[in-house]
Amino acid sequence: MIPEMESENTAIEWSKISMYSKNMDKTNFDCETLVEEIYDLVKDIRDPELPQTLEQLDVVSESDISVKPFGDSLLISIQFTPTVPHCTLATLIGLCLRVKLEKCFQHKFKLDVNLKKGSHSTEEEVNKQINDKER
Numbered sequence: 001m002i003p004e005m006e007s008e009n010t011a012i013e014w015s016k017i018s019m020y021s022k023n024m025d026k027t028n029f030d031c032e033t034l035v036e037e038i039y040d041l042v043k044d045i046r047d048p049e050l051p052q053t054l055e056q057l058d059v060v061s062e063s064d065i066s067v068k069p070f071g072d073s074l075l076i077s078i079q080f081t082p083t084v085p086h087c088t089l090a091t092l093i094g095l096c097l098r099v100k101l102e103k104c105f106q107h108k109f110k111l112d113v114n115l116k117k118g119s120h121s122t123e124e125e126v127n128k129q130i131n132d133k134e135r
Contacts (some may be wrong), residue, residue, distance in 0.1 A: 015044055038076065041104055045096050048089045057083055059093065064116070073108035076080040076101065081119045086128050095131035 031046045039062040043055035054060045064079040078097055082090040094113045101111055 008098075033075075034067045035062060035065045036103075038067070038078070038101065042078070042097050042100055045093075045100060047083070048092055050083070054080070054093070059083065060097070070110055073110060075110050075112070076105075077112045077114070079114050079116045081116045085119065086121050089114060090126045091129045092128065098130060 018057060042060055043053060045054050047057055052088050060080050066077045068075045098111060098113050115123045120126055
């Protein structure tokens, strides 16, 4: 079962982030505000196996999102913690985070989505799958 990727307010959220990111240039943006906007987009993604959201399960948190200038674009990094160290759907959760941001964020950016260090038994393999450009 694929997790619910959109909340009731997705259209509003998408337009808010799209409008914000279209008006940005590499010298004029507020990383803190952008982190909050990104968190607002991903916190309501539902867990594939449970009825709760990633925020409710402490899979994602605002403190695990960072935004930094990266050449003429931005580097967005998100770390997440699966609910259990052997979570079989960690790759799916990571891909949901990636797809949600790629759909919503209009500005040029590089995105890194990774498991928190030591949070999963096959962390390296999962991170490789999530960030594989050819998938």
